[in-house]
Amino acid sequence: MNRWTWQQLHDLEYVTVPSWQEQGAQMVFTARSGGGSRPPYHSLNLGLHVGDVDEVVLENRRRMMKIFEAGLEDMVSCQQVHGNAVGVVKAEQRGQGAMSDQTSITGLDGMITDQPGLILATFYADCIPLLFFDPARQVVATAHSGWKGTYLRIAEKTVAAMVKKMGSCLENIQVFVGPGIGACCYRIQSELLYKVIDGFSDFSDIIYEDEVGYTWDLKATNEQILMGAGIPADNIITCPLCTACDAGRFFSYRRDGGVTGRMGAAIALRK
Numbered sequence: 001m002n003r004w005t006w007q008q009l010h011d012l013e014y015v016t017v018p019s020w021q022e023q024g025a026q027m028v029f030t031a032r033s034g035g036g037s038r039p040p041y042h043s044l045n046l047g048l049h050v051g052d053v054d055e056v057v058l059e060n061r062r063r064m065m066k067i068f069e070a071g072l073e074d075m076v077s078c079q080q081v082h083g084n085a086v087g088v089v090k091a092e093q094r095g096q097g098a099m100s101d102q103t104s105i106t107g108l109d110g111m112i113t114d115q116p117g118l119i120l121a122t123f124y125a126d127c128i129p130l131l132f133f134d135p136a137r138q139v140v141a142t143a144h145s146g147w148k149g150t151y152l153r154i155a156e157k158t159v160a161a162m163v164k165k166m167g168s169c170l171e172n173i174q175v176f177v178g179p180g181i182g183a184c185c186y187r188i189q190s191e192l193l194y195k196v197i198d199g200f201s202d203f204s205d206i207i208y209e210d211e212v213g214y215t216w217d218l219k220a221t222n223e224q225i226l227m228g229a230g231i232p233a234d235n236i237i238t239c240p241l242c243t244a245c246d247a248g249r250f251f252s253y254r255r256d257g258g259v260t261g262r263m264g265a266a267i268a269l270r271k
């Protein structure tokens with residue numbers, strides 16, 4: 001049985017992990033349906049920086065916040081600079097990045113909090129969302145892991161920060177590796193191929209070769225980074241859905257040639 005599932009609120013569809021809900025954390029990864037944006041951002045585009053109408057994006061974000069029974073003022077976002085910096089978000093940072101990208105927490109791709117009701121939100125069109133939950137310490141985290149974040153091992157940095165700054169034990173940290181571009185679609189050129197082979201020389205089954213060239217399995221790479229960091233394999237829940245394969249459900253930067261919307265990955269501890 002899958003440990004993740006689709007749920008719905010009105011006409012908004014999202015992926016979630018039911019066992020996390022039972023243990024005190026709500027986690028959401030949105031599909032593209034149920035919003036007000038027009039093509040090519042149709043319809044639940046949550047990205048303010050992609051050329052869509054700001055007012056419509058904010059209304060779309062409000063719809064996502066309704067899943068949490070919260071408002072935009074409860075959300076916090078970071079800049080997502082394709083780095084591997086992870087920071088602890090405090091109560092007073094609530095609302096940063098919710099209404100405008102200019103107020104996003106600068107320089108971070110990962111956020112951690114122990115503040116109930118503070119919703120950590122990051123945005124995606126193919127990159128891999130990583131969501132973390134420690135039910136014992138009641139701590140949640142999110143990390144944006146595209147090829148750069150994966151290469152820079154942001155998954156490992158997030159785990160280390162949860163242990164060091166929040167007192168989490170490795171065996172209690174659960175991780176959701178969310179929908180993102182799959183090995184079926186993530187074709188890479190030789191320059192990146194050599195970096196990957198070099199950077200992950202002890203990993204298995206992360207590069208595939210076909211008659212055209214090579215593809216990279218970012219999700220499998222993140223799984224092996226997490227296990228290498230001490231997370232038990234049973235604590236890792238991977239969603240196999242590929243954002244580039246499913247145009248009906250997901251935005252995809254690769255598939256849509258760069259002009260497209262963004263899905264949201266959000267997590268919060270119950271108030």
Ligand SMILES: [Zn+2]
Pocket residue numbers: 181182183184185186242243244245
């Ligand atoms: Zn695919």
